[in-house]
Amino acid sequence: MRIAFIVYDDLTLLDFAGAYDPVTRLKTMGFLDDLEYDVCAMGEKVKSFEGLELIPNKVHNNLSVYDYIFIPGGNGVMKLFGDKDFMSWIKGVSSSTIVTAVCGGALVLGAAGFLSGKQATTHPEFMKYLYKFTDKVKDSRIVSDGNVITARGVTSAVDLGLYLCERIAGKEAREKIQKQMDYLSYTCD
Secondary structure, three states, X not given: OEEEEEOOOOEOHHHHHHHHHHHHHHHHOOOOOOOEEEEEEOOOOEEOOOOOEEOOOEEOOOHHHOOEEEEOOEOOHHHHHOOHHHHHHHHOOOOOOEEEEEOOHHHHHHHOOOOOOOEXXXXXXXXXXXXXXXXXXXXXXXXXXXXXXXXXXXXXXXXXXXXXXXXXXXXXXXXXHHHHOOOOOOOOO
């Protein structure tokens, strides 16, 4: 199992870390010893909207080798739409890859063509933009439709991470990870 966490300048840190933390616990807590995960970017480092620098371990790598990719939201999303290299890179995932996103990351999935005919959600303030990519916009915390999984705004990243844990390793793994994180409220529509 291989997962790519995509990072870019001006991402929202909690969008990234909220999903990254529970998913990586699948390996660190011994549920999936063969789990591999990479932090991937177009450049050698990125800076979150909050000012934290992130150093990816993979740069402009082949995304077609991953079972899952995850795209966080953030103020930098709007710049990505005009970045032909970035959008081409994202479009390079395999047709069997499960694409996931939180908040404005769902708009990136839409711009890359992944939301056509799919149900999706995003931050309530971005719902009107999501309609450009799909007419099946849902006002739900997490929406799963085939190989596309999207989540609403910032804090829903934790729920998305836990949802992915359950989808990948089962309910018991998700419950143990959730307990270890001391996260009391888990919601999946």
